[in-house]
Amino acid sequence: MRNIWTIAKREYDQYFISPVAYVVAFAILFTTGVLFAINFYYYAQNAYQGFGAGAPDFAPISGTFVFLLVLSAPALTMRLISDEARMGTLELLLTAPIRDYELVIGKWLGAMLYILSLLVITLIYPIVTSRFVTPGIDWNVVLTSYLGMILVAGVFLALGTAVSAMFTNQVNAFFVTLALFITLWWLVGFPAGVVAGESARLFEYLDMKTHFYGALDSGVINLSDIVYYLSLIALGLFTGTAAVETRRWK
Amino acid sequence: MIQVNGLIKDYGARRALDSITFDAKQGEIVGFLGPNGAGKTTTMRILTGYMPPSGGEAIVAGYDVVEESLEVRKRVGYLPETVPLYNDMTALEYLKFMAELRRLPNAEDRAWETLEMVDLDERANSYIGNFSKGMRQRVGLAQALLHRPEVIILDEPTIGLDPAQVVEVRNLIREIGKDRTVLFSTHILSEAQQICDRVLIINKGKIVAEDTPENLQSRVLGAERILLRVRGDADGLGEVVKQVKGTRKVTVKDEAAVEFELSAGQDVRPQVAKSVVEAGYELIEMRPVGVSLEEIFLELTDDKPASKRS
Numbered sequence: 320m321r322n323i324w325t326i327a328k329r330e331y332d333q334y335f336i337s338p339v340a341y342v343v344a345f346a347i348l349f350t351t352g353v354l355f356a357i358n359f360y361y362y363a364q365n366a367y368q369g370f371g372a373g374a375p376d377f378a379p380i381s382g383t384f385v386f387l388l389v390l391s392a393p394a395l396t397m398r399l400i401s402d403e404a405r406m407g408t409l410e411l412l413l414t415a416p417i418r419d420y421e422l423v424i425g426k427w428l429g430a431m432l433y434i435l436s437l438l439v440i441t442l443i444y445p446i447v448t449s450r451f452v453t454p455g456i457d458w459n460v461v462l463t464s465y466l467g468m469i470l471v472a473g474v475f476l477a478l479g480t481a482v483s484a485m486f487t488n489q490v491n492a493f494f495v496t497l498a499l500f501i502t503l504w505w506l507v508g509f510p511a512g513v514v515a516g517e518s519a520r521l522f523e524y525l526d527m528k529t530h531f532y533g534a535l536d537s538g539v540i541n542l543s544d545i546v547y548y549l550s551l552i553a554l555g556l557f558t559g560t561a562a563v564e565t566r567r568w569k
Numbered sequence: 570m571i572q573v574n575g576l577i578k579d580y581g582a583r584r585a586l587d588s589i590t591f592d593a594k595q596g597e598i599v600g601f602l603g604p605n606g607a608g609k610t611t612t613m614r615i616l617t618g619y620m621p622p623s624g625g626e627a628i629v630a631g632y633d634v635v636e637e638s639l640e641v642r643k644r645v646g647y648l649p650e651t652v653p654l655y656n657d658m659t660a661l662e663y664l665k666f667m668a669e670l671r672r673l674p675n676a677e678d679r680a681w682e683t684l685e686m687v688d689l690d691e692r693a694n695s696y697i698g699n700f701s702k703g704m705r706q707r708v709g710l711a712q713a714l715l716h717r718p719e720v721i722i723l724d725e726p727t728i729g730l731d732p733a734q735v736v737e738v739r740n741l742i743r744e745i746g747k748d749r750t751v752l753f754s755t756h757i758l759s760e761a762q763q764i765c766d767r768v769l770i771i772n773k774g775k776i777v778a779e780d781t782p783e784n785l786q787s788r789v790l791g792a793e794r795i796l797l798r799v800r801g802d803a804d805g806l807g808e809v810v811k812q813v814k815g816t817r818k819v820t821v822k823d824e825a826a827v828e829f830e831l832s833a834g835q836d837v838r839p840q841v842a843k844s845v846v847e848a849g850y851e852l853i854e855m856r857p858v859g860v861s862l863e864e865i866f867l868e869l870t871d872d873k874p875a876s877k878r879s
Contacts, residue, residue: 325669336657411653411712414617416642416671567620569580 322417323425330399330429340433343391347437350387351380355444357408363451375448377456381464381536384441384527385471388434389504392472392541393496395433396479398489399426400563405487413567423559425478434472438465467535470548474527475500477555484562503527527551570595570630570720570750577624578611578774583721585611587774588625593767595719598746600761601754603771609754610650612771613722616752617647630719643671647715650724652705653712654706656698660689660708663697664715671716687741703734710738714745721745723753727760739764758866770869777869795838798826798854799845809848813841828858843856 334340362375400423403409412422445461479496486492508526511519525527529546572591578586582592586608593599601609614620616629618638627634630644664680673679681752684690692700697708706726713721726742727735738769742751743764755761761768762782770778778785799806803825810829811819815837819829831837838855845852 321672325666329666335658367655406653406655407649407651408653408655410614410619410649410651411647411667412670414619414642414645414647414649415667417670418638418639475723 322421323428326412326417326422326425327428327432330426333429333433334395334433338375339394343394344437346391347384347387348440351383351441351444353448354379359448359451375452377445377448377461377464377476378536380441381468382532384438384468385531388468388472388475389500390497392475392479393493393500395430396483396496397493398483399430400484400488400559401486403490404566405489409566413563419563420556420560422479423484423556423563426483426554427477427559430476430480431473434476435469438468438472457538458466460536463538463540464536466540467531467544470535470545470552471531472549474551474555477552477559478503479555480537481555481559481562484559484566509531535565570597571599571752572628573612573616573625574627575625576612576615576622576627578608578615578620579623585774586615586622589771589774589776591769593720593750593752595750596746596748597752597766598742598751598764600760600765600768601752601771602756602758602768603754604756607771608774609771610724613647613649613752613754616720617645617722618642619647619810633871638849643716644719646716646718646721648709648713648723648726650728652709654697654705654708656696659694659696660684660700660711661693662710663708667712668808669714673716679715683715686714687711688737703730706730706734710741718749720750721751723751725756726752727755727757737758770866772869786849794828794830794858795851796822796826796828796854796856796858797841797845797852799824800851800853801831803827803850805848806845806850809844809850810841813837813844816841826854 357475358375358379400409403412413419445456445458449456449458478499479492482496482499483489483492486495503525504527507522509522511522511526514522524543524547530541530547533539534541534544571591571633573589573591576586577584577678578591589608589612591599594878601612603609611620615634616627618634618641621635632640632644634641643714658666660678661677661684665676668676668679671875675860681690681693684693687710689704689707689711692704697705706729710723710726713723723742727738730738736751739760745751746764765782768775768778768780768782768785797806797810803821807819807821807827810816810827815832817832819827821827829841842852842855
């Protein structure tokens with residue numbers, strides 16, 4: 320556990336000296352911030368004109384956040400292990416008294432902590448909304464949305480770490496990761512509308528976004544959604560560890 | 570401290586290590602000598618737990634490198650050929666990170682102490698990315714010494730350093746080798762000659778010779794060789810030397826020097842000197858020449874049948 324933490328801490332620090340991390344932070348915070356402002360303004364106008372009530376919805380913001388993760392998570396994970404291999408420092412880590420899975424989990428956790436820091440900043444949106452709405456907003460929706468965002472981020476970062484462990488060139492790792500995320504987020508769901516019966520259900524289950532939109536982002540917690548995300552995280556970390564072990568043989 | 574028994578490593582169809590056997594005791598500095606691609610790095614990577622062997626066994630600091638890899642890694646300090654450094658860290662941060670990874674108590678104190686050992690304490694807070702090659706090498710060494718390991722494995726520690734830095738690193742190796750086991754690889758033979766207690770010569774995945782530098786020398790040398798130099802032209806000098814009884818294998822080195830061997834037990838140097846002077850040459854130098862490790866090395870690693878000297 321302590322080894323994982325040592326690796327994670329270094330990785331987390333690393334993000335604050337890397338331009339990529341700042342670009343990602345800017346893209347995510349700027350986009351969600353603008354969306355929040357427009358959304359808020361729209362609801363305020365409606366309320367002012369007496370068109371009805373309702374608090375601003377949190378779904379556009381959480382939805383945009385996970386959408387942006389599809390595009391930006393590959394940039395956050397691409398160098399995690401591939402760059403260690405390129406610089407020769409992987410040899411240092413693989414001859415240090417730590418286990419391969421500790422290295423992989425530590426790398427993933429470092430990236431997770433970075434995303435969590437961004438998520439903490441986005442808390443400002445529901446807090447501000449809540450201050451302006453009477454009698455307040457539905458915090459359950461906000462809570463499950465955050466759980467959903469954390470789980471989706473966890474999956475992307477775990478799979479990205481695994482891909483990074485397979486490459487020595489981080490640009491290659493980036494594009495393979497991006498292709499994988501696009502497949503999981505958009506492509507895998509298409510056959511569900513074409514085929515019938517059980518196989519349609521299977522593709523629907525594999526589709527990452529169906530476990531988020533209309534579910535976790537709407538205050539609904541299904542055990543199957545949680546299990547789906549947790550198993551993908553486990554799969555990513557396992558594959559990453561296997562990839563690191565494979566490197567030892569080469 | 571290091572016991573290697575029939576170690577084999579295959580990369581696909583290529584056999585990189587072909588049943589290597591050797592050992593190294595505590596307080597011994599063992600030089601690992603061989604041309605590039607001979608299997609030096611592969612052996613070291615197996616001994617440090619980086620990669621598993623395809624066959625055979627290796628015991629380092631009392632633990633099996635396959636079965637008890639983590640225990641081995643705790644007790645071994647390793648400097649790979651490409652010095653593994655993080656350019657975005659300061660020397661101190663880097664060593665602190667490694668100390669934490671190795672779970673050393675008082676990581677910061679330990680990092681400082683080790684920086685002093687390699688004489689980098691004044692640059693502790695400079696970024697490694699700004700370091701010269703020699704300094705980078707020393708940070709790498711510090712990393713290998715950080716946990717005061719029982720076994721230290723260094724892969725070409727002096728490569729790419731300037732002469733002053735080479736001397737510095739060699740002294741450091743000698744210093745740390747006093748009470749620890751040091752295994753280091755090099756392809757510079759004089760280096761092995763200078764610091765090693767024992768030299769292993771490896772070629773094409775096999776150990777072709779193992780001995781002290783001195784013994785290796787005398788093995789090939791056989792008899793004593795003398796270089797004789799005169800001022801000016803040396804036409805016919807070879808003939809003069811040949812005529813003295815007790816000299817053999819006279820070869821003309823250049824226009825003013827010849828080399829010859831003394832037959833066993835016959836030191837005829839005074840007679841040679843007398844004959845040369847009497848023949849009208851101005852004798853300016855006569856000295857024994859040692860066979861360098863270079864020659865031994867070439868002889869041992871040569872595929873063609875080696876031309877024996879004695």
